[in-house]
Amino acid sequence: MLVTVGGSEAIDIALRAMVDPGDEVLIPQPSYVSYEPCAVLAGAKPVIIELKHENQFRLTAQELEDAITDKTKILILPFPNNPTGAIMERKDLEAIAEVILKHDLFVLSDEIYAELCYTEKHVSIVNIDGMRERTILINGFSKSHAMTGWRLGYACGPKEIIEQMYKIHQFCIMCAPTTSQYAAIDALKNGDEDVQMMREAYNQRRRYLVHAFQEMKLECFEPFGAFYIFPCIREFGLTSDEFATRFLNEEKVAVVPGTAFGDCGEGFIRISYAYSLEKLKIAMEKLEHFINRLRAEK
């Protein structure tokens, strides 16, 4: 295991330690913004797998199989997912693991939202037979403990890979801040109840938003993890960017266009529910005004 400056550092140095120039890295999208640039910086060729709304934005074994070439080295597994809130259940992971083993690939499993699953306990791909030896698992304290500014994450994986990551870490960073490491030890020893309390609060906000979108008749698949919701805005005939910009200008509420997370995010917006229920209710009222106006314009 290696303690890093956030999950961000772990993603970067894992890729730099593992890829050779020209290797292909499979990146399911929509997903977190750093995978693709980090793969490029590491000298790899990013290969995008477009996750589908009709599959609840999960990765299927067939989609994975179709993307593999003789240059593929690593699959990035971004679940629970930012921005969609999608999760992978054990049966989904078992199917993925079968393909990974068949093609002798590695997995970079970004599980930074593992503690924020609302319907069932998070399952890690490392718990599937044969995967521990070929998976780098990434987690951290930014999401589970809302300690983003403390910049603390970690990577777990096979000794041979962690040793190579350690070389980069040692010369670029030296070490993750020791003050943050002491704070994290305390969070691990005494913070379980707070994590549980926040999970319940996020779940309440999640259920409120799913219900609010149903009332507004805005198409939205139910997210089961992370703290994002990803409604579809195609009915308005605007791009995600146009929708987000007009919503910001006209109602002073910021959402992120789905395209920030890959081209296949077109037609969606990401809403974070890491805000209080009171604030979310105000934002939802404004969203309702806005979409009523757009519907009237049509």
Ligand SMILES: Cc1ncc(COP(=O)(O)O)c(C=O)c1O
């Ligand atoms: C999926 C995912 N991975 C990693 C990170 C990076 O987190 P940090 O570097 O704060 O640990 C984020 C931050 O938003 C994220 O959403």
